Amino acid sequence: MLDTPLGAVQVVSLADQAADPEAFAQSFGGSFERYGFAIVRDHGIDEALIERCWAATRELFAQDEATKRRGHVPGGGGARGYTPFGIEIAKDASENDLKEFWHIGRELPAGHRFAAMMSANVWPEAPAGFRETFLELFAAFDAAGEKLLSAIARYLDLTPEWFVPAVEDGNSVLRLLHYPPVSADAPGVRAGAHEDINLITLLLGAEEAGLELLDRDGNWLAVKPPAGAMVVNVGDMLQRLTNHVLPSTxxxxxNPPPERRGNSRYSMPFFLHPAPDFPIQTLPGCISEARPNRYPEAITAHDYLHQRLVEIGLIKA
Structure with missing residues (x-):
């Protein structure tokens, strides 16, 4: 069942954070606690940069399959570069997703302590300026994510800087997503029902209809933000850290309606991850008699990510 209205998923302005960080944290965190989602406008990422990124994304995926596959890393688990159409599958799904994507990660200096756990980036020969453009976008997402994590920390009664060391040199991933036109008899959907793995996801491109969240009352809610706004959602790592106070929805x-099936859909999610050695250990303030600790054993972000990538078919066990 689909509820067409968006309901009460909060639309907040990141521009309000500087004037009243506590009020912003309560609005943003409250939407996270209720829905696992929030919509953020005035996020600070330059519109001209975003437009350059959309143009480069369309050009990237318009290349022939052989050219795109030069960016594929066999056995790399899709960590960097190109993942061809139809490989990823949602956990417990029976049909693979109808999408292809390109992953860009953090650039690390030579000899960095995380080099063995965070793959080097793979850069295509075209479009021109691809590397510079998307490293700029990666940095802009990083900056917006840091502000949002500060609000989450306030909402959880932590110091505003609590997440700063957790995400320093974090294994975040910028995904360029292409959902090709869908045939009338296509099996499956563009992206099967799933939860994200990371701390939070920052998504551009949800104006094109299709994204839906499963509300806790069992209804699917269509998520359609105002033009240019960002959809932000809780990932499993943050859910585990907060003992499900903040749910990973x-x-x-x-798939689109018949009149839109001939159109591609593009989006750019930024999966904000902590550093690989960050211990995901339940926050004491999220444990109570009414909410006992679901996760008494800590796990590193690297080990947790590996477990989940096996589940969605990007890494073989």
Missing amino acids: THRVV
């Missing part, structure tokens, strides 16, 4: 991307 199931969501999906459904």
Whole structure:
């Protein structure tokens, strides 16, 4: 069942944070606690940069399959570069997703302590300026994410800087997503029902219909933000860290109506991850008699990510 209205998922302005960080944290965190999602406008990422990125994304995926596959790293688990159409599958799904994507990660200096756990980036020969453009976008997402994590920390009664050491040199990933036109008899959906793995996801491109979240009352809610706004959602790492105070909500991307099936859909999610050695250990303030600790054993972000990538078929066990 689909509820067409967006309901009460909060639309907040990141521009309000500087004037009243506590009020912003309560609005943003409250939407996270209720829905696992929030919509953020005035996020500070330059519109001209975003437009350059959309143009480069369309040009990238318009290349022939052989050219794109030069960016594929066999056995790399999709960590960097190109993942061809139809490989990723949602956990417990029966049909693979109808998408292809390109992953860009953090650039590390030679000899960095995380070099063995964070793959080097793979850069295509075209479009021109691809590397510089998307490293600029990566840095802009990083900056916006740091502000949002500060609000989450306030909401959880932590110091505003609590997440800063956790995400320093974090294994975040910028995904360029292409959902090709969908045939009338296509099996599956563009992206099956799933939860994200990371701390939080910052998404551009949800104006094109298709993204839906599963509300806790069992209804699917269509997520359609104002033009230029960012959709932000809780990932499983943050859910585990907060003992489900902030829920990682199931969501999906459904196939378009018949009149839109001939159109591609593009989006750019930024999966904000902590550093690989960050211990995901339940926050004491999220444990109570009414909410016992679901996760008494800590796990590093690297080990947790590996477990989940096996589940979605990007890494073989």
